[in-house]
Amino acid sequence: MPRFGSAQFAFPEFSGATRRLILWNLVAYFVLLLATTARLDTLLTLISHLALRPDMVFAGEIWQPLTYSLVHPALLGTLFELLSLWFLGGLLESMHGSRWLDGLYLVSVLGAALTAVVIFAIGYKLGSPQPLITIYGCMGGIFGMLTAIAVLHGDLQFQLFFVIGIKAKYLAIIYTLIALAQTFGEQRIYAFAQLGGALAAILYVRSSPRRGFGFALSERWYGLRNQYYRWKRRRAASKFQVYMKKQGRTVRFDGQGRLIDEDDVKHDDRKRWN
Structure with a gap:
């Protein structure tokens, strides 16, 4: 059974694809913070079109499934997401490489967004439209990373609240059950988006080459x-x-x-x- 021992409290090395993803999200957060503080209405309007609104995707804003993950309006939520991205991304990158991690993150983010859009479209088609909510943040990518660890390294142990040891596969199951419970509330589209990110991660893990699709495509080229x-x-x-x-x-x-x-x-x- 793989264990971290004393390293359970240490974050992986801050480098490679993990560092790049964190810096992108960090820069995006401070740009939004600056625009909010300075009341730059034009910039705020632009940022509002980067977050994901399923109805606006059908209106032509097809870039939102890619850009929504860079929108971070809340400090604590952003801090939690970036720390999770650092820990989970660094762990996966050390095992599978930067290209593989880039592919996993992109597929998870897109999978979460497309699931939200599909659920909205189904509800609209059936005559029971879902509440219009704005989806932002990189939780879809983070949930995909956690799912990938659970699938590939399920017996790896984490420290829950720095006290309780729990295997990765059980932690992923807990998060999945929470998301399933949320599908019965008003935030169901957000919950379905998280589940879509997890499903996309599973498909990526099962079908991707060992060193990622990017490396496979370059080799083919x-x-x-x-x-x-x-x-x-x-x-x-x-x-x-x-x-x-x-x-x-x-x-x-x-x-x-x-x-x-x-x-x-x-x-x-x-x-x-x-």
């Missing part, structure tokens, strides 16, 4: 590029063979379009038979 260069080399080799044949000489190339030295071939044949 380099593979396609190398195939193109090999095809050009073989094509040039074929043209060169035709040209040399017209000059009364014969040259040979291998399957990669590289010239075969006849002296080396004869030398290898002599070594083989001797």
